[in-house]
Amino acid sequence: KKVVAVSIPAADHGWTAGIVYHAQAAAKEINAAFPNVDVVVKTSPSATAQVSALEDLSAGRKLDALVILPHTSEELTTPVKAVKDAGTFVTVVDRGLNDPSIQDLYLAGDNIAVGRNTAKYMIDKLGGKGNLVVLRGIPTVIDDERIKGFQDAIKGTELKVLDIQYANWNSDDAFKLMQDYLAKYPQIDAVWANDDDMLLGVLEAVKESGRKDIKLALGGNGMKDIVKKVIDGDAMTPVETPYPPAMIKTAIYMTVANLIGQAPIRGNVKLDAPLITQENAQEYYFPDSPF
Amino acid sequence: MTVMTDMAVPRPQRDWNFSWTDVGPFLALVALLMIGFAINPDFLSGTNLANVITRSAFIAIIAVGATFVISSGGLDLSVGSMAAFITGITIMFMNAMAPAWGAMAIPMGMAVAIGVGLLCGLMNGLIVTVGKIEPFIATLGTMGIFRALITYMSDGGTIPIDRTLRDAYRPVYFGTVGGIPYPILISIAVAAVASIALYKMKYGRKCAAVGANEDVARYSGISVISTRTIAYAIQGACVAIAAICYVPRLGAATPTTGVLWELQVITAVVIGGTALRGGKGHIWGTVAGAVILELIANLMVLSDFVSEYLVAGVQGVIIIIAMLIQRFSK
Amino acid sequence: MTVMTDMAVPRPQRDWNFSWTDVGPFLALVALLMIGFAINPDFLSGTNLANVITRSAFIAIIAVGATFVISSGGLDLSVGSMAAFITGITIMFMNAMAPAWGAMAIPMGMAVAIGVGLLCGLMNGLIVTVGKIEPFIATLGTMGIFRALITYMSDGGTIPIDRTLRDAYRPVYFGTVGGIPYPILISIAVAAVASIALYKMKYGRKCAAVGANEDVARYSGISVISTRTIAYAIQGACVAIAAICYVPRLGAATPTTGVLWELQVITAVVIGGTALRGGKGHIWGTVAGAVILELIANLMVLSDFVSEYLVAGVQGVIIIIAMLIQRFSK
Amino acid sequence: MSTMSSAGRTRIEIAQVHGAAAPAPVLRAIGLGKVYGTVTVLTDISLDILPGEIHAVIGENGAGKSTFMRLLSGYAAPSAGTLEMNGAATAFSKPEQAQKAGIVLVHQEILLADGLSVAENLFLGRELMRHGIVDDRSMLRLAAEKLAELGCFVSPRALVRTISLADRQLVQIARALLDDYRLVIFDEPTAVLTGGEVERLLSIILRLKERGIAILYISHRLDEVQRLADKVTVLRDGKMIGTYPGRNLSQLDMAKLMVGRDLAAMYPERKPKALGEAMLEVRDVSVAGCVHDVSFSARKGEILGFAGMIGAGRTELFEGITGLCPSTGTILLEGRPLVLRGPRAAMDAGIGYLTEDRKGKGLLLNERLAPNLTLAALNRFHPGLMMHRRREQAALSEAVSDYDIRLKSLGVNAGHLSGGNQQKLLLAKILLTQPSVVIIDEPTRGIDIANKAQIYAFIHQLVEEGRTCIVISSEMQELIGICDRILVMRQGRIAGEVTGERMTEHDIALLATTDGTVALDEGGRR
Numbered sequence A: 001k002k003v004v005a006v007s008i009p010a011a012d013h014g015w016t017a018g019i020v021y022h023a024q025a026a027a028k029e030i031n032a033a034f035p036n037v038d039v040v041v042k043t044s045p046s047a048t049a050q051v052s053a054l055e056d057l058s059a060g061r062k063l064d065a066l067v068i069l070p071h072t073s074e075e076l077t078t079p080v081k082a083v084k085d086a087g088t089f090v091t092v093v094d095r096g097l098n099d100p101s102i103q104d105l106y107l108a109g110d111n112i113a114v115g116r117n118t119a120k121y122m123i124d125k126l127g128g129k130g131n132l133v134v135l136r137g138i139p140t141v142i143d144d145e146r147i148k149g150f151q152d153a154i155k156g157t158e159l160k161v162l163d164i165q166y167a168n169w170n171s172d173d174a175f176k177l178m179q180d181y182l183a184k185y186p187q188i189d190a191v192w193a194n195d196d197d198m199l200l201g202v203l204e205a206v207k208e209s210g211r212k213d214i215k216l217a218l219g220g221n222g223m224k225d226i227v228k229k230v231i232d233g234d235a236m237t238p239v240e241t242p243y244p245p246a247m248i249k250t251a252i253y254m255t256v257a258n259l260i261g262q263a264p265i266r267g268n269v270k271l272d273a274p275l276i277t278q279e280n281a282q283e284y285y286f287p288d289s290p291f
Numbered sequence B, C: 001m002t003v004m005t006d007m008a009v010p011r012p013q014r015d016w017n018f019s020w021t022d023v024g025p026f027l028a029l030v031a032l033l034m035i036g037f038a039i040n041p042d043f044l045s046g047t048n049l050a051n052v053i054t055r056s057a058f059i060a061i062i063a064v065g066a067t068f069v070i071s072s073g074g075l076d077l078s079v080g081s082m083a084a085f086i087t088g089i090t091i092m093f094m095n096a097m098a099p100a101w102g103a104m105a106i107p108m109g110m111a112v113a114i115g116v117g118l119l120c121g122l123m124n125g126l127i128v129t130v131g132k133i134e135p136f137i138a139t140l141g142t143m144g145i146f147r148a149l150i151t152y153m154s155d156g157g158t159i160p161i162d163r164t165l166r167d168a169y170r171p172v173y174f175g176t177v178g179g180i181p182y183p184i185l186i187s188i189a190v191a192a193v194a195s196i197a198l199y200k201m202k203y204g205r206k207c208a209a210v211g212a213n214e215d216v217a218r219y220s221g222i223s224v225i226s227t228r229t230i231a232y233a234i235q236g237a238c239v240a241i242a243a244i245c246y247v248p249r250l251g252a253a254t255p256t257t258g259v260l261w262e263l264q265v266i267t268a269v270v271i272g273g274t275a276l277r278g279g280k281g282h283i284w285g286t287v288a289g290a291v292i293l294e295l296i297a298n299l300m301v302l303s304d305f306v307s308e309y310l311v312a313g314v315q316g317v318i319i320i321i322a323m324l325i326q327r328f329s330k
Numbered sequence D: 001m002s003t004m005s006s007a008g009r010t011r012i013e014i015a016q017v018h019g020a021a022a023p024a025p026v027l028r029a030i031g032l033g034k035v036y037g038t039v040t041v042l043t044d045i046s047l048d049i050l051p052g053e054i055h056a057v058i059g060e061n062g063a064g065k066s067t068f069m070r071l072l073s074g075y076a077a078p079s080a081g082t083l084e085m086n087g088a089a090t091a092f093s094k095p096e097q098a099q100k101a102g103i104v105l106v107h108q109e110i111l112l113a114d115g116l117s118v119a120e121n122l123f124l125g126r127e128l129m130r131h132g133i134v135d136d137r138s139m140l141r142l143a144a145e146k147l148a149e150l151g152c153f154v155s156p157r158a159l160v161r162t163i164s165l166a167d168r169q170l171v172q173i174a175r176a177l178l179d180d181y182r183l184v185i186f187d188e189p190t191a192v193l194t195g196g197e198v199e200r201l202l203s204i205i206l207r208l209k210e211r212g213i214a215i216l217y218i219s220h221r222l223d224e225v226q227r228l229a230d231k232v233t234v235l236r237d238g239k240m241i242g243t244y245p246g247r248n249l250s251q252l253d254m255a256k257l258m259v260g261r262d263l264a265a266m267y268p269e270r271k272p273k274a275l276g277e278a279m280l281e282v283r284d285v286s287v288a289g290c291v292h293d294v295s296f297s298a299r300k301g302e303i304l305g306f307a308g309m310i311g312a313g314r315t316e317l318f319e320g321i322t323g324l325c326p327s328t329g330t331i332l333l334e335g336r337p338l339v340l341r342g343p344r345a346a347m348d349a350g351i352g353y354l355t356e357d358r359k360g361k362g363l364l365l366n367e368r369l370a371p372n373l374t375l376a377a378l379n380r381f382h383p384g385l386m387m388h389r390r391r392e393q394a395a396l397s398e399a400v401s402d403y404d405i406r407l408k409s410l411g412v413n414a415g416h417l418s419g420g421n422q423q424k425l426l427l428a429k430i431l432l433t434q435p436s437v438v439i440i441d442e443p444t445r446g447i448d449i450a451n452k453a454q455i456y457a458f459i460h461q462l463v464e465e466g467r468t469c470i471v472i473s474s475e476m477q478e479l480i481g482i483c484d485r486i487l488v489m490r491q492g493r494i495a496g497e498v499t500g501e502r503m504t505e506h507d508i509a510l511l512a513t514t515d516g517t518v519a520l521d522e523g524g525r526r
């Protein structure tokens, strides 16, 4: 029996919850479909815990393959290398390791593109000028990359970032922060929250303030509620950038295919972050997913 | 042997001392408002202040409950997770009732919330008192349990309230009476009832006695177990009230709801003048403490001095300075 | 009146009680090992146990320091952030020195880490003792400060250690002496030194006295301020030692390093038998407590019973049950 | 001293001591004064303390004795006046400094760390060291020795929390005798001790005196003062009344000097009274490890005494009866069996218990008087949910005048009252629960003579109102003085009963000790 271990972050906010959901769905489907494959999903609340989980998984049984979505790149590189050295096939999802030679298969969304595509749409829509406020998540690589992609894209335009603060990928904190932004800046043309959980709080705060100056409030990640807004043609949130948690499912399937099928797969797969618009929104809408 | 005549004269110096602890947090509040105004005049605008105070209502309501627990010599780290759990249960219940009962589901859900809150608090209380486990550890354990439950209930995602209930329920957070938002009114009401309970009712005496000296309480025929358990149950009810106000704000429960509220709550209680080792509780000080915390956060955003990376640090510094001033102004 | 003869016999039952608190955590440890074996025989495999114990070293080392702080009647919530901050500083220092000094940068960095740790601890201690601020609030404040500093230092990203140092540094976590991993040896050494300090040196007596009764300590000529401040400094040094072991494991400092360690540390200390209100500290119990926590987490990974969403809850339940067993087994 | 004669005059003409050509004083107090906030506690106290001399300081509760001692030993700084050692002015900012200079104070309150062991407490702050580490073995041995000298046989490893109040006091005394000090100050060392321990302590004090050590001795037990003191200094209301040679001063003289007025009878007159039916019946009550199968009954209108040595289990017996600690057995109140689920049930049934540990278990020291007063009777006193502030204040005023609680203002904290007044407050507190049986454990521990007389009068008043009163005391004198009947306990059992003519110290002591040898001769001085 071949063992495929899946190590992912714990479901501590919307997007990671989506990851857990899709990983578990994949495990269930594959375990049912292939009796000689055992997919084991383990979640970890922090990088340290994830390193521990890796050790536990590889100490407890012989792993044929590992699918991992690392909390952080630096901290997980060495431990994943240790697993790899024991002869395990390694699939890395979303956040690349510092040493790319470790990963047999790399499947990722493009965080920089999330920021960049959102920025491009804003530049377009606002005619290249206006006042922006930005809400970022918690200080990690993902957050950093998205912000970087965004800021690089608006460089040279007359879009001005009035303020940028952390709101911990938490809708509550985002609600408060947005209220404060609204109190502080009399004219805000657009808001970007780099995650949809936060966008929910932002929208609530804007709605409550009754302010009319905000033309755009965009998020990212492809949360079903936001995709629904896009489908419904919401004026303030007409587009969405996907960063689909379903990528973990893709990765698991590909890994299993490599393991048992005659379908050797190696290399890098980069998921694009195309804008979700009213036209194509339906393909990104999963009403049953928790995210 | 007659009583000395000067006995009946109230001693001014004592009364003064007493009021200082009481007044401290309010002075800090005023100082903060003035600093805020100096930094950014918008700070004192009606909308901003209303927003901030409304926001502080959750923490204030929960912290009022925590004042009972802490005053009786306990501690509750589970309040944040409990709030999330109650929010989740309430929303699920309302959603289930909505098709049959329509808007009536809202008051029914509120009753369920209070009931669940009381039960959760009772559970905490019993583990601490009957189980004789250090409150810190016991409620750290239940914190994990509540958090796990809400995560499980929501599959890690969100539990949104039914669209049909949303508008009916919205006013509970966003509505006003005479220009004063409901959450402010609710938290004032909670604090008022709590201060009657703590200062004017027998239970308050028992609470303070148990917190100040368990032995004396026991030898006075006061049940330490029931007094402290009731404090936890009150805490549970307060969390439920906060949850009820919270639901309409974002209309959903998520596994991140209420994360770290426990720390804010305890900080509010301590800033308010209640000692963590138990004894006399200061309800209004607690409320002031909650507002102070929210004001500091607001000030951080409204001012332009601080790098986004350093916000948490500056808040820490301000809280420490505020406590230092409070200590040494006496 | 002569004294009754049987009074001279020391009550054996008293002395027993004393050892029970000491033995409790170890019994819990054994029980957990047996349960683990029943659930998954791999649990007792050498590799798995070595892994678990090795990784419990961080928490164990920090918790040994926390035993001093808690025993002296304090509390330190800042340890997790402090660990992140020290890790960051150490890596930055090593990276800066690496070009000029090569592998020599590593011991230099370690010295810097210890120095910074002592300073951080000292700061905490002085705020608590000289500033007379409730330890909970004071260290909550410094927790924010350290967290903000590491976020600032890393610009919200990561601070990785220089590639050239990586291999030279690796053995500090991954190396073994006679088959025993370094971190285990280091934590045993730290615990041994600490238990000498706490049980065999004057300072230990002072610590326990200050924690048990400040007034008595003061009247016995013990300086409460310096005793407690030193406890915080020891805590800082322990955090630094843990950070030194931590660097090679993860190779980077990030703003999320050490998040929530403080709760694990305090839990380990309390499970180990030290009371949160201060008094006698139990160093080896603390170490056992840290291992217990890590074993529970390990068991969660190895067993397949528990939904991923509920892991935190089950951990909470196990901790509460463990404490209950410990209480009522007496 | 069962009665104080009611001599007519207040003035007592006894020659005061004036600086004779004595050896150089160990410590000299010149015009000491102390003010707390607006309260003046001490004014203008001057004293010479000579080596090899036992100097007693007496005064009513609240006269300022303890405060004075705190000034001498570095626990508080004087607001006025100076201290002189070896002819040079000194000031102690910390107790350690005083200890370095050879002055140590044994506190009136027990100041030990509950959670540490006896030996650890004993050597706290001056541990014995060997090769740089603490030498536990020697400390345990030495602790056992030093305590044995005082007649205390607790295990040095036992936690202080688990030993009795008397043992704690002995540990505290042993602390002061560990090193060689030039001046040892005892602040009511015998308050919680019984006969045997007292004797042993007094002989140790006499030995210290022989070694040329100066002793300051405070006690409300005037017989001890008379036996020990070379000089007696009397304080009243924070002022110095004078210093007198000890030998020439009778106990009656001392009492008069302290009080500054005439004293009524110490023990109320014993009126022949008809006792009612049995009020409290106790059958086969046991408390694990301390009390074994105790049965007795107390009648309406009776004052029943409980005598015994330290550790006889009297406190445990009544804590068991009142549900404060787990017990087995049957208790009948007015013939009805009681199910005691806890202290509340006992109180509601009508059994009130005043603890011997006033400060630790009786009163909230940091709380004001009114909340303290009504704490045990919240339900009775405030029948509804709410407190009646006004009624409470009225009750306080009433209690203050009924029980003659002396205080500077009604708003002080209970901890600021002196011992005697705390005891009266505690009595008032328990009586608010309207008990039909009042159990008073050590009613006059640490209380001055005038207050004692008052408390005795209260006890008599209680039984006259038809209650039953049980008095547990280690002072045989007072049991004999006020009780109708005395039960003597020994090792957790009732050893016997004495009534009428047989109520003598000799007979009680005989019953209280196993082998029947009695070394007490106080009976002769009645």
Ligand SMILES: Nc1ncnc2c1ncn2[C@@H]1O[C@H](COP(=O)(O)OP(=O)(O)OP(=O)(O)O)[C@@H](O)[C@H]1O
Binding pocket: D036, D039, D041, D059, D060, D061, D062, D063, D064, D065, D066, D067, D068, D108, D416, D417, D418, D419, D420, D446, D448
């Ligand atoms: N910290 C304080 N603040 C205010 N008043 C105080 C303080 N300490 C003591 N007092 C008051 O000083 C007076 C003298 O107290 P002290 O304890 O010295 O009396 P004492 O003679 O030792 O009495 P006792 O015989 O009961 O021990 C009392 O009235 C007491 O209430």
Ligand SMILES: Nc1ncnc2c1ncn2[C@@H]1O[C@H](COP(=O)(O)OP(=O)(O)OP(=O)(O)O)[C@@H](O)[C@H]1O
Binding pocket: D161, D162, D163, D164, D165, D166, D194, D289, D290, D308, D309, D310, D311, D312, D313, D314, D315, D316, D356, D474
């Ligand atoms: N918490 C406790 N656990 C076990 N034994 C105890 C405890 N407290 C006291 N004891 C022991 O119980 C016995 C009886 O206690 P205690 O000294 O209170 O009796 P007593 O007759 O009331 O004496 P006292 O004269 O001190 O009032 C003693 O041997 C004492 O050491």
Ligand SMILES: [Mg+2]
Binding pocket: D065, D066, D067, D108, D187
């Ligand atoms: Mg005194």
Ligand SMILES: [Mg+2]
Binding pocket: D314, D315, D316, D356, D441
């Ligand atoms: Mg007793």
